[in-house]
Amino acid sequence: MQNFEALSKQFTEQFNKDHFPKEPSSLYEPNDYFLSLGGKRIRPVMVLMGNELFDNITEDAWNVATAVELFHNFTLVHDDIMDKAPLRRGMQTVHEKFGESTALLAGDVMLVVAYDYLNKVSPNYLRRIIHLFNQTAREVCEGQQLDMDFEKKESVDFASYEKMISLKTSVLLAASLKMGAILGGALERNQNLIYEFGRKLGLAFQVQDDYLDAFGDAAKFGKQIGGDIKANKKTFLLIHALETTSPSQKEKLKHLLKTDESSKVEKVLAIFKDCGVDDWAEQLKEQYLAEALKHLDDVAVLSIRKEPLKELASFLIQRQH
Structure with a gap:
């Protein structure tokens, strides 16, 4: 392998x-x-x-x-x-x-x-x-x-x-x-299990991408932090914040999305942290990854044959850039 x-x-x-x-x-x-x-x-x-x-x-x-x-x-x-x-x-x-x-x-x-x-x-x-x-x-x-x-x-x-x-x-x-x-x-069951492994891994990868854009280290991530916020992009983080924050914070967040002020990224990140979006995103990523690995575990082949895919999942999800 x-x-x-x-x-x-x-x-x-x-x-x-x-x-x-x-x-x-x-x-x-x-x-x-x-x-x-x-x-x-x-x-x-x-x-x-x-x-x-x-x-x-x-x-x-x-x-x-x-x-x-x-x-x-x-x-x-x-x-x-x-x-x-x-x-x-x-x-x-x-x-x-x-x-x-x-x-x-x-x-x-x-x-x-x-x-x-x-x-x-x-x-x-x-x-x-x-x-x-x-x-x-x-x-x-x-x-x-x-x-x-x-x-x-x-x-x-x-x-x-x-x-x-x-x-x-x-x-x-x-x-x-x-x-x-x-x-x-x-066999068809194994085909479907490996498909779901890939699909859930892709979701974990996107959560991580959204997270790194907001909370990553710019030097490690390789691009400017807060790019999604500046562009008003819908992300896992923004959607969760709008769904869970207090009414007043929600209005403040909506107002910030309509502005281009220099402190926009800083203020949006403060709201994200106030409603625990950073911890939630980490948990969601781990949830998708766990679901992906469960599908891989259920594939009916020798465990040793699965190791390269487990290593790939770990590499994709733990990357910091």
Whole structure:
């Protein structure tokens, strides 16, 4: 059994090749540029880990992993356009460097090439893999739309936000593991357990991300603290504060969200601490993580085969940057 680091290195070596034709260069160079920016490659490596949980890694798993990474990058190119983001991983985004129209087309063709890799999967598994891939792609789009819808709403309840995060972030992690498991010959119960492990891990990861944005160490986190607060983003923390704080604090919080005063972050964090949002978020993260690990424990394979996934869960949730 290989750990995440070893598999990530192998995947990166395989992935760093030409996925696109040379011409027209105005269409394909933007994608080569974007993929060269790198990334953690968590999702494609989860395909490989899901596969190796049940059997030796197959050629099909490498092709699905590549498709997943191309799909993920396609979503990032389009997300950057929607968010009007100037930078991605410290470099110019595709739409900033090459123009919005080209970025749209480049993203589209990246998705098409992802399907080229899926179509290499052996006929025994192809229908199930395509079905799960398509379902997941649709759900990611639903999650992104809900996220945009929430920006226009004054308040969002916890259940709605959890559903949005599950769709936007967690289902791709979950499906990556499940597609690997399908290719490894896992029975349906095991497929569903590993899917739920990935989904709950994704939720824990998002709680931690929200927490670090508010309470993290800027030097370790690698970005400015309070970015979500400045942008009035709905987060697990803000939603819980609005649901649990006193009426007067709630009004104060709502007022702060409508301002751009220099002490906004400081004042919002003070309200968060007053109603114990920091401790609550830590507990929620641990709850999601415990639920994820319970699903992994219930998978019917030898415990030693699960160790790399347990290590990955620990790494993702304990990170401070």
